[in-house]
Amino acid sequence: MRKNIVAGNWKMNTTLQEGVALAKEVNAALEGVQPKCDVIICVPFTHLASVNDVIDANKLGLGAENCADHASGAYTGEISAAMVASTGAKYVILGHSERRQYYGETSETLKEKVALAFENGLTPIFCIGEVLEERENGTYFDVVKAQIESALFHLSAEDFGRIILAYEPVWAIGTGKTATDDQAQEMHAFIRGVIADKYGKEVADNTSILYGGSCKPTNAAALFAKPDVDGGLIGGAALKADSFMGIVNAF
Numbered sequence: 001m002r003k004n005i006v007a008g009n010w011k012m013n014t015t016l017q018e019g020v021a022l023a024k025e026v027n028a029a030l031e032g033v034q035p036k037c038d039v040i041i042c043v044p045f046t047h048l049a050s051v052n053d054v055i056d057a058n059k060l061g062l063g064a065e066n067c068a069d070h071a072s073g074a075y076t077g078e079i080s081a082a083m084v085a086s087t088g089a090k091y092v093i094l095g096h097s098e099r100r101q102y103y104g105e106t107s108e109t110l111k112e113k114v115a116l117a118f119e120n121g122l123t124p125i126f127c128i129g130e131v132l133e134e135r136e137n138g139t140y141f142d143v144v145k146a147q148i149e150s151a152l153f154h155l156s157a158e159d160f161g162r163i164i165l166a167y168e169p170v171w172a173i174g175t176g177k178t179a180t181d182d183q184a185q186e187m188h189a190f191i192r193g194v195i196a197d198k199y200g201k202e203v204a205d206n207t208s209i210l211y212g213g214s215c216k217p218t219n220a221a222a223l224f225a226k227p228d229v230d231g232g233l234i235g236g237a238a239l240k241a242d243s244f245m246g247i248v249n250a251f
């Protein structure tokens, strides 16, 4: 069966020293407790190896926030999936709306990134979600379906089964404006249906679909209580150990 997961996305926040301290705090908060979900932190590239050294991998998963769409070579400033994996990280966020919006990521580049993540043993946390205009003009189901189809539906059922999806309505990211739990459930159930139509009910039922967008300790329990919401991808609230743990403990 699918897993419940709470994953932090630190974005471009914290210095190395601050990040290591935050990772230590989250790791300490998980000591001696049995959360009802897997817990992951996705951190800046510069922090990966040092964070890996201070966390207990059995309690706290580690991921990157992106990887390159090429395996290696003359791509100055890029970080490959192999480099990410060599730090000990096991996950990589791909297709975050900020990367799609500010760095022009398309389904074509994301297909390459997903393939390279798999080749290097990384689990993609693959983000999808509509912008405000698409929510308001009622095309949001079509938009999200097209994002999944164009970047992921070339995969075999086995490979698709290795993906964690994160539905992140762009209008809710970092805005304080959360999707209601009913809006999240409606979209997550729709996504599961899209997966079932392509890969069958078993694959759909086994896919973890996280919600992301201004998720906080105060709204997480209601969101996670919905049958198709399997956890959260957490931005701002992941930058303080107590608010992140408040969300982890919402399960």
Ligand code: PEP
Pocket (backbone or CB within 6 Å): 009, 168, 172, 173, 174, 175, 176, 212, 213, 214, 215, 233, 234, 235, 236, 237
């Ligand atoms: C995110 O960027 O993945 C996110 C969900 O951000 P926030 O929680 O800050 O809205």
